[in-house]
Amino acid sequence: MADGGGRGTGRPRAVTLLDVAREAGVATSTVSRALSDPGRVNARTREHVAAVAQRMGYRPNRLAQALPTGRTGSLAVLVPDITNPHNFGLVRGAEAQARAAGSTLLIADTRESPDLETAHLEGLGSSVDGVVLVSSRLADADLRRLAERIPVVLFNRRVEGLSSVATDSADGSRQIVDHLVSLGHRSIAYLAGPEAAWSDRQRWTALSSAAEALGASVVRCGPFHPTLDSGPAAAGIGLATGATALVAFNDLLAIGVLRTLEQRGVEVPGRVSVVGFDDIFGSDFCSPPLTTVAAPVEEAGRTLVDLLLARREGSTELTMPTQLRIRASTAAPRIG
């Protein structure tokens, strides 16, 4: 009926504002206003237009809407690894907050690749109102330049002049070292993550200074790709250092190490203790359950979106507290 005389095949042309306007006997501007600026139009007209639009199945073209206004109503979050459960809470929090603000949240996976990150940014750049970059692998300068074109907030990354929220992994590192040293460990190995990861540097720096302060030693191994698959390599190298405790860049790596150790019959925490970062899905039910540093990521997600939407001048740097969750993968080192 109101189907526009389609050629029979293919998708029928969508109902446009103009179609509705004609059908309702008013100008497109009136339809536009009736639908989005109620006060601007007479109640009777508005209802009539609404009814016609409804009947015809009109749905605004978001693209066309965004073009003149510059507002797209969607935000994007770029995560380096969508298979890393660490990002779950963050995405959930961000999603909730975005929805509360009437925006949709888009997620894209950059696979730890700066190029892919750039590509995604290029693709999304003009079609979102802002981006949250999780552990961005881009250079500071690139990020600053990006921020000139589009609102950006960073998670677990700090760049002068840009808003960001980061988990206090320095404090987390300190807690790890405290815990380990109080158990009697003196020799720790850090299984490093990607060099491009800001949080890797944070963790390593904090770890070594905390260790130094307490008279323990920590050596750095790696870098390793922070996934389960790097377990064997990381476990091997970590063990070879003779350390009694292994601190992995993140839980994915830690769990990979745990599994390797189990396969090789190396007792955890008997022979060696293992610690991770992130407290991801699985870290509480792997065997043994993993001691790890937790952070309120869901809250971080919400905060990130708030920051993005706030659009106030200047930048804000927030820090989320971390907390060591002590589980069965750490214990006193075997004497001697």
Next chain:
Amino acid sequence: MADGGGRGTGRPRAVTLLDVAREAGVATSTVSRALSDPGRVNARTREHVAAVAQRMGYRPNRLAQALPTGRTGSLAVLVPDITNPHNFGLVRGAEAQARAAGSTLLIADTRESPDLETAHLEGLGSSVDGVVLVSSRLADADLRRLAERIPVVLFNRRVEGLSSVATDSADGSRQIVDHLVSLGHRSIAYLAGPEAAWSDRQRWTALSSAAEALGASVVRCGPFHPTLDSGPAAAGIGLATGATALVAFNDLLAIGVLRTLEQRGVEVPGRVSVVGFDDIFGSDFCSPPLTTVAAPVEEAGRTLVDLLLARREGSTELTMPTQLRIRASTAAPRIG
């Protein structure tokens, strides 16, 4: 320099095609062609334009580009639960294929809510070239209507007339029952997932007919929300049936059950065997490792995108084979 005389504050106006055209001394159409239809323009002109565009930092506005062409260069995948590791492989596969085809993949989380699913679809509808719906919770009619507006493919859902790929969970169910019965189990409890889930019905139906064929009984418990948190409830009810084997709707639920059982001191697989579906991250390192049904989800992801991009007439229904991964959570039932 070429910064457009910004008012000093706020984001500088983006460089447009017109800016480049003026600077290069040609018409916008020429710039447009130089950048996207090389053959259509003289080599010298093209290079000049490209250089100017490059120098001015021109980047096409994807929105404006999409408006006249109708092609946005992005695809979306809607997953019911982004925290379910099951979706990882799928997303990865889809992402790879999309990228290969020059599109970006957007991901959105519908949180098992049909309303949220609709909302996302509404928001995305006009700004993507197609959507893959994972385990859609929408009614058949809604899906058909949606498919009239925009290309849609379904994963683990079948709707007459729409393209879809589904894992062969019927066969998976059969494999489970075979395995369980051959171990000696005669009484099985199925811990059901969401009623709106097509795959729940598939699994349940196949499970009960396979059981019947082999002279075993299977009772249905639930439905349960398919997450770790439903573990206690599902474990309690499942156990109460007196069954010697629990088959959960998915691994998330199964792992939740496993953990509850462990806490309550119920031996697995001694007292009761547990089986899941999906073979998610964690199912191989929980304790005990979970027997579960695996499927080539990454391939499914790729296939889904292919289907979406193919845009051929008619619909295609594909089925992915499943395979039971037998691990330590299943064993012969304790005799009598």
Next chain:
DNA sequence: CAAAATCTGGCAAGCGCTTGCCATACTCAT
């Protein structure tokens, strides 16, 4: 060498929607 074919670049009409501005038509005070 003229006619036909091919190149190249520009013009301008949109894509679907928003919004500043204007013109009526009312509604009230005065």
Next chain:
DNA sequence: ATGAGTATGGCAAGCGCTTGCCAGATTTTG
């Protein structure tokens, strides 16, 4: 009754880009 003020609808100019069509220039062909 009159002028000011307000409510309501329409006009039209874009937003930034693509593309069909046209025309002048250049090359090819018989």
